[in-house]
Amino acid sequence: MHGRLKVKTTEEQQKAKQEERAKKLKLYTAATSKAFQKRKAGELDTELLEITGQVLHVNPDFYTFWNIRKETFLHLHDAKESAELQKLYRGELDFLEMCLKVNPKSYGTWHHRSFVMDHMPQPDWARELELCNLFLQFDERNFHCWDYRRFVVKRSKVAAVEEFDFTTSKISSNFSNFSSWHYRSKLLPILHPDPTQPSGIAPHVIQSEFELVQNGLYTDPDDQSNWFYHKWLLGRGEQNQRINYAYISCVKKQILVSFTKAIKIGVASCEVLLNKSKVNVTWTNQNGTSAFSTLWISFPEFICL
Incomplete structure (x- = not known):
């Protein structure tokens, strides 16, 4: 009928999707090939950053391309003035935020952000801390973000007490937050x-x-995060070395001994264990x-008396 939009059938929709995927795959393959060609030719320039960026925006887990971008930035580091580098790195941080929105748990993206902040002429650490707060609001169990937060805290010398208060606020809002409990233990x-304490922590604080x-x-009661931390508090002390059990088999003519901590034993140790002056095992x-x-x-065999 005139004046009415034609509704596509399921078959037509499927065909359109396949054509769109084929088009994206062609562009993806072409960009990947072009990037490797430029890298092989030593053309580490802003065009290479643009090409790898097109691929990483679609697939942030393409770790090789993050390495290529690192190589390119290191190459440009000696060729550009400080103001130009600051602008270039600032744009990279904006690009990384877009990639994190695609996949907030991308190893490569968070790691590359650490690289950028370490090489940026004038890093804004306070802004990075706010970024961590934002992403932890979306997913408070994003341990990639927690790792990056610890990196930012170390570089910017944020007071430990401030971070401790931050973990308290996160735990108070949701006890089921293993990352906060873990950070707290550190x-x-x-x-x-x-x-003077086995745990190295003041007793009143442990209480x-x-x-x-x-x-x-x-x-x-069913949440594992709380129980893991409770277990850590109970087992915080260093275990003394002792024998868990010793098993002597006259049938197999062998001795099996289990210790609480790893140890290396020999003939002298064997004599102490068996209370004998001479043991030929x-x-x-x-x-x-x-x-x-x-x-x-024990090997090869123990002779029962």
């Missing part, structure tokens, strides 16, 4: 050191941490070598 020995995590356990670990291990087996 900050406690820095903020409240006590070398307050127990109270905090117990609130999480009452709120959501050697020891190997479960892999058949003499490297450090928690499990040791």
Whole structure:
């Protein structure tokens, strides 16, 4: 009918999608080929940045192209003035934000952002911290972002107490946040050191941490994040070396000994274990070598008396 839009059939829609995919694949393949050609020819210029950018915007996990961009930036670093470099790196940060919107958990994208900030003439660390806050609002379990945040904090020398307060706010809003609990465990020995304690942390602080995590356990008893942190608090001390068990088999004519910590034993150790002055056996670990291990087996055989 005149004046009415024609509604495409399912078959026509499918054909249109296939044609669109074929067109994108052709452009993707051409850009990839062109980028490798320019790299091989040593043409590390802004055009190469543009070509690799077209591919990475579609597929941020193409790690080789991030390496090519690093090579290009390092090449341009010696050829441009500081103001030009600042502008170039500023544009790269904007580009990286677009890539992170495509895939917020892209290893290559976050790693490349660290590279840019380390080479930028005038890095704005406060802005990077705000960026981390923004992405952690979208996904508070994005451990890629947490790793990048620790990088930013280290470079910008943010006080540990500020980061500790940040973890408290994130945990208070959602106890099911393993990354915050983990970060907290790394900050406690820095903020409240006590070398007299096995944990290296002041006892009153450990007690307050127990109270905090117990609130999480009452709120959501089935959440693993709280239990992992609770387990860390309980097992924070260093274990002493001891024998877990010793098994002597007169049938197999062998001895099996398990320790709490990896150890390397020999004939002298065997004499102590068996309370004998002379023992004609050697020891190997479960892999058949003499490297450090928690499990040791006598060889070739032990003679029962």
